[in-house]
Amino acid sequence: MSSxxxxxxxxxVVLLLVIGLPLFVAPWWSWGKHGTTTRxxxxxxxxxLTGAASRLTDADVITSEGQFRLLARMFGKxxxxxxxxxxxxxGIGWGDYLRQMQRGDVIALRVTIPEGMPSVLVRDRLLAxxxxxxxxxxxxxxxxxxxxxDFQVGSTRAAAVTHMQTAMATELATLWKARTPAxxxxxxxxxxxxxxxxxxxxxxxxxxxxxxxxxxxxxRTGMKLDADPTVIYPITQGxxxxxxxxxxxxxxxxxxxxxxxxxxxxxxxxxxxxxxxxAVLDPAPTKALYFVADGxxxxxxxxxxxxxxxxxxxxFAIRRARxxx
Numbered sequence: 313m314s315s316x317x318x319x320x321x322x323x324x325v326v327l328l329l330v331i332g333l334p335l336f337v338a339p340w341w342s343w344g345k346h347g348t349t350t351r352x353x354x355x356x357x358x359x360x361l362t363g364a365a366s367r368l369t370d371a372d373v374i375t376s377e378g379q380f381r382l383l384a385r386m387f388g389k390x391x392x393x394x395x396x397x398x399x400x401x402x403g404i405g406w407g408d409y410l411r412q413m414q415r416g417d418v419i420a421l422r423v424t425i426p427e428g429m430p431s432v433l434v435r436d437r438l439l440a441x442x443x444x445x446x447x448x449x450x451x452x453x454x455x456x457x458x459x460x461x462d463f464q465v466g467s468t469r470a471a472a473v474t475h476m477q478t479a480m481a482t483e484l485a486t487l488w489k490a491r492t493p494a495x496x497x498x499x500x501x502x503x504x505x506x507x508x509x510x511x512x513x514x515x516x517x518x519x520x521x522x523x524x525x526x527x528x529x530x531x532r533t534g535m536k537l538d539a540d541p542t543v544i545y546p547i548t549q550g551x552x553x554x555x556x557x558x559x560x561x562x563x564x565x566x567x568x569x570x571x572x573x574x575x576x577x578x579x580x581x582x583x584x585x586x587x588x589x590x591a592v593l594d595p596a597p598t599k600a601l602y603f604v605a606d607g608x609x610x611x612x613x614x615x616x617x618x619x620x621x622x623x624x625x626x627x628f629a630i631r632r633a634r635x636x637x
Contacts, residue, residue, distance in 0.1 A: 340383045341405045349402040355413060357395040364393045364413055373400045373409065384410055397465035420462040427458040427585030428511040430550025438469040446470055454504040454580030457483050483586060491593035496528045505576050506592040507584035512541035516610045520588055521596035526603055528595040537570035545581040
């Protein structure tokens with residue numbers, strides 16, 4: 313080949329590099345033209361860069377497995393790929409996909425356990441969530457901390473329960489250290505049991521410490537707690553009863569029935585939240601021994617039985633006016 317031909321060939325190669333290299337590396341960067349389509353991809357534990365590239369190619373997130381690997385080695389950081397389920401947005405740079413996997417920006421599966429939810433309903437909620445996997449037993453009552461939790465899609469239900477129980481153990485230990493001399497409970501287990509009753513007796517946050525104060529007074533003086541939710545618990549495992557309590561149920565000794573004997577029931581009747589646990593560990597200073605619904609969503613409190621009977625009469629009148637009696 314003549315020198316003129318050689319120079320022409322070299323110029324052609326340079327032209328290819330000038331034109332082709334930018335096209336080759338362009339997918340690595342985002343140019344601000346993101347789509348709205350997303351694709352979810354599961355990256356198992358131990359996945360390498362090669363394995364991740366293969367999964368992204370199979371899911372049509374990227375167009376070339378080999379090109380992704382080469383660009384990752386040229387421009388990416390040598391950090392490991394983290395396991396999880398990822399949601400990739402169409403049209404962003406491949407470098408963003410790699411960084412997403414290296415940071416562990418997985419899809420968060422949010423599960424909320426409300427305050428006062430009994431463990432049988434915690435189990436049912438986890439079973440109803442199709443994005444969790446595996447079987448799960450009914451957790452020990454009172455062992456779950458009500459809260460909102462984020463899990464990875466595909467997490468096991470058993471692991472979710474363990475996480476929630478660890479959260480409760482940690483929170484209870486913290487709250488127990490902060491208890492005041494006003495509390496009547498002697499152990500963290502007793503705190504959970506009493507807090508579960510407080511949780512079931514009032515849905516008004518401002519009343520929690522006062523309700524805890526009433527029950528603390530009753531326990532301190534040897535009075536029965538007379539708490540309806542403790543009668544219902546062994547019948548439904550904490551689910552709504554859907555009817556009035558029967559006289560035979562009030563007379564049945566289940567170990568939970570606080571109408572039969574003084575003291576706490578044999579265990580919690582729900583999973584209490586932080587506020588209810590804190591309330592029994594620092595109950596409000598009060599002389600009240602009674603309370604009954606006020607017809608407005610809260611309760612009215614009394615120090616004497618005569619006062620309580622008058623409040624009950626008013627509550628019954630409200631219920632009769634509503635057609636409930």
